[in-house]
Amino acid sequence: xxxxxxxxxxxLHNGSALExxxxxxxVPVLVLSSNDWIIIEHQLQKKIQLAPDFFKNSxxxxxxxxxNKNKLDIDIAGLLDTIRKAxxxxxxxxxxxxxxxxxxxxxxxxxxxxxxSLSNEHKNIDRTPAKAQAVAPESAAKAQATIITHxxxxxxxxxxxxxxxxxxxxxxxxxxxxxxxxHVYSTLRGRALAGVQGNVEARIFxxxxxxxxxxIAGTYKISEDMRSIARNKxxxxxxxxxALIIKDIA
Amino acid sequence: xxxxxxxxxxxGGVGKTTTSAAIAMGxxxxxxxxxxxDFDVGLRNLDLIMGCERRVVYDFINVINGEASLNQALxxxxxxxxxxxxxxxxxxxxxxxxxxxxGKVLEELSKDFQYVVxxxxxxxxxxxxxxxxxxxxxxxxTNPEVSSVRDSDRMLGLLSSKSRRAERNEEPIxxxxxxxxxxxxxxxxxxxxxxxxxxxxxSLHLLGVIPESKSVLTASNSGVPVILDEKSDAxxxxxxxxxRYLGEDRPHxxxxxxxxxxxxxxxxx
Ligand SMILES: Nc1ncnc2c1ncn2[C@@H]1O[C@H](COP(=O)(O)OP(=O)(O)O)[C@@H](O)[C@H]1O
Ligand SMILES: [Mg+2]
Numbered sequence: 001x002x003x004x005x006x007x008x009x010x011x012l013h014n015g016s017a018l019e020x021x022x023x024x025x026x027v028p029v030l031v032l033s034s035n036d037w038i039i040i041e042h043q044l045q046k047k048i049q050l051a052p053d054f055f056k057n058s059x060x061x062x063x064x065x066x067x068n069k070n071k072l073d074i075d076i077a078g079l080l081d082t083i084r085k086a087x088x089x090x091x092x093x094x095x096x097x098x099x100x101x102x103x104x105x106x107x108x109x110x111x112x113x114x115x116x117s118l119s120n121e122h123k124n125i126d127r128t129p130a131k132a133q134a135v136a137p138e139s140a141a142k143a144q145a146t147i148i149t150h151x152x153x154x155x156x157x158x159x160x161x162x163x164x165x166x167x168x169x170x171x172x173x174x175x176x177x178x179x180x181x182x183h184v185y186s187t188l189r190g191r192a193l194a195g196v197q198g199n200v201e202a203r204i205f206x207x208x209x210x211x212x213x214x215x216i217a218g219t220y221k222i223s224e225d226m227r228s229i230a231r232n233k234x235x236x237x238x239x240x241x242x243a244l245i246i247k248d249i250a
Numbered sequence: 251x252x253x254x255x256x257x258x259x260x261x262g263g264v265g266k267t268t269t270s271a272a273i274a275m276g277x278x279x280x281x282x283x284x285x286x287x288d289f290d291v292g293l294r295n296l297d298l299i300m301g302c303e304r305r306v307v308y309d310f311i312n313v314i315n316g317e318a319s320l321n322q323a324l325x326x327x328x329x330x331x332x333x334x335x336x337x338x339x340x341x342x343x344x345x346x347x348x349x350x351x352x353g354k355v356l357e358e359l360s361k362d363f364q365y366v367v368x369x370x371x372x373x374x375x376x377x378x379x380x381x382x383x384x385x386x387x388x389x390x391x392t393n394p395e396v397s398s399v400r401d402s403d404r405m406l407g408l409l410s411s412k413s414r415r416a417e418r419n420e421e422p423i424x425x426x427x428x429x430x431x432x433x434x435x436x437x438x439x440x441x442x443x444x445x446x447x448x449x450x451x452x453s454l455h456l457l458g459v460i461p462e463s464k465s466v467l468t469a470s471n472s473g474v475p476v477i478l479d480e481k482s483d484a485x486x487x488x489x490x491x492x493x494r495y496l497g498e499d500r501p502h503x504x505x506x507x508x509x510x511x512x513x514x515x516x517x518x519x
Contacts, residue, residue: 150422151453153407154400169453171403186453 029094030083031063035074037082044086060088065095065114076103145180152176152190164194172212181205191215195239204237209246219244252285252360255367256385256423258409260401262372264393265430268466269488270369271299272477273389276492278333279477282364285324287355288338289381290371291347297337300327301473309339314351320358329478334363345376352380374408384414387424387495390454393431394442399451402427406452426457428491433462434507445505458491460484461504 034040048055060083067074076093083090093104094112101111146160147167154173158164164178167185174190176182182194184206195202195217202216209229213222216239226246229235234249257270267290274286287310288296297303302325308318313336320336327333336355339346359366370381382388388409392402409423410416416423429448436442449456465482469475477492479485483504490500 150410151406153410154403156407156411171407171451173400173404174407187450189451 027059027061027091029061029063030088031066032074032079033066035067035072037078040079041082041086044082048086048088056087058088059091061092061094061112062090063094063114064100068095068097068100074100076100076109077107080107080109146178151186154190170211178202188214193220194237200239202238205234205249207234208232209235209237214244214246216244221246252356252363252366253387254356254360254385255365255387255389256370256382257367257389257391258370258378258382258405259372259391259398260374260378260405261393261398264391264398265428265460265466266372266391267295267299267369268470268476269389269391269428269430269460270296270367271475272485272488273492273495274365274367275327275330275333275475276477276488277365277367277496278327278330280492280496281332283332283362284365284367285334285336285359285363286367286369287336288369289347289377290369291338291342291377292340293371294338294340296369297325297335298473299470300335300475302327302335302337303473306337309337310355311339311342311346313355314346314348320355329474347377347380349380349383353384356384374404378405379408379412382409382413382423385409385423386415387426389426389428389457390452391428391430392448392452394429394433394437394444394448396443399443399448403452406454425454426495427452427454428457428460430460431462432459432504434505438507445502456502457494458487459502459504460487460491 032040062079062083064074076096080090090109092110092112093100095114096104096111104111144161145163145165146158147165148158149167151168152158152166152170152174154171157175158177160178160180162178163180163183164176165183166176169186170176170184170188170190170192172189175193176190177193177196179195179197179199181202182192182204184192187208187210188206189210189212191213192204192206192211193215194204198217200217204214204216208231209226210231211223211226213220214226214237216237219239219242221244229246235246236249237244237246239245255273257266257273259266270286274284278284286296286300288294290296291311297306305325308323310323312318313320313323324334324336327335356366368381368385371377390402390405392398406425409425413423415421427449429445432445433442437444445456445459461483463482463484465479465484466476469479476482476484477488480489487504490503493500
């Protein structure tokens with residue numbers, strides 16, 4: 001009863017307190033090609049050592065399709081244990097047989113069909129090295145910043161393997177891309193893509209945002225999504241939990 | 251050494267040829283020996299506007315191909331003896347223009363002339379590219395509408411990357427904005443972009459605003475560059491532009507609505 005009254009206080013409208021929204025997440029998939037516990041545990045440890053921050057508490061879907069194709073059985077409860085011990089949070093099984101899927105559901109692990117998730121597969125691959133790069137920032141720091149002092153006009157493209165700094169305007173119909181951050185010290189009207197190799201830490205800064213498109217590590221907004229942004233104000237754009245945040249620079 | 255000016259835009263019908271004729275005449279009348287070249291092979295417009303179409307014997311392509319000397323092909327203007335016209339060919343196709351050929355002609359002209367004005371064809375293809383390739387200065391003619399401004403922006407991109415100066419890493423081409431066919435009345439009702447809008451989009455040095463004017467058609471029908479019609483608004487606008495280009499400081503005109511007699515007597519500002 002007490003809970004209910006608290007809920008009522010926290011609900012702004014008399015209508016619903018919740019809403020279902022569709023959202024896509026990028027989750028690594030662990031594809032197994034052995035049912036030998038020792039080998040699995042050993043190789044998993046080795047992989048995680050390469051980018052411990054990336055894998056720590058990372059959600060993971062495990063894929064047993066290959067094992068089943070090759071008639072190699074694996075105990076789902078045991079596999080879950082091994083994965084959790086490695087510091088990962090299993091959130092789904094893919095390519096399981098009837099018995100494995102039933103076992104997974106009993107252990108509160110959702111079942112994903114191979115068919116549904118394949119279209120997103122390449123994104124997972126894209127994202128992995130990005131996070132790994134954040135772990136080892138030396139590689140990003142090595143790339144030189146590119147400085148452009150003249151306007152980037154319609155039809156022109158500029159690419160920087162490090163940061164990109166533009167001291168003039170970027171016209172509609174122009175495209176600027178950087179593996180690192182993008183700074184535009186004038187009006188940004190064209191397309192600006194930062195972190196194009198997957199660096200989710202990359203940001204875009206500009207003194208006047210009127211862009212046709214902005215993107216960080218593949219997450220983008222087009223001008224229609226930015227109609228409410230005030231003109232002639234310096235802003236920065238960054239990724240937060242897979243969403244682009246546009247914020248005034250005070 | 252001549253200063254080479256390209257009159258360009260990307261879009262057609264914005265007033266490049268009108269402008270080329272006017273500023274070439276303006277420079278010549280100020281005493282500078284000037285040549286104006288028609289790069290619009292196949293269309294041949296400049297000689298009509300300059301009123302010398304009946305005196306065309308040899309053309310630009312003949313000179314490039316070595317079929318005529320430059321002196322044989324250049325036509326002296328009938329109003330001003332400091333002005334010469336190199337007409338385009340009406341019969342040849344555009345491929346007759348070569349980068350090397352254009353370069354040779356410009357080099358030869360440079361020895362004898364102070365200014366060479368290149369009237370560019372529309373588009374961003376070969377002819378337009380060759381017209382701007384050797385330029386020192388670019389007069390970018392824009393109409394106050396979105397598509398024209400966008401085309402000019404694209405042309406500015408090419409000027410800064412595909413010219414000889416850009417390729418040689420020399421000082422970039424000097425770019426000037428000429429806003430043509432401007433009508434303050436239509437800007438007011440939101441039919442056209444304003445001077446400020448265009449400058450905001452292109453961020454370019456404004457050399458002048460040329461008003462939409464009947465005098466332009468009258469002038470081209472009689473084969474006299476409009477700058478010689480000193481009473482006309484367009485003629486005055488071009489005279490201002492030439493003066494500003496030569497370093498004179500003249501306030502901008504033709505940006506605000508014309509006031510009738512009533513407005514002149516009682517209007518605020
Ligand atoms: N300021 C102006 N006012 C009115 N008409 C103009 C003006 N400038 C150009 N025109 C007209 O526009 C048309 C195109 O002009 P032109 O100089 O031939 O353009 P372009 O060389 O860019 O194709 C012509 O009919 C010309 O008379
Ligand atoms: Mg023309």
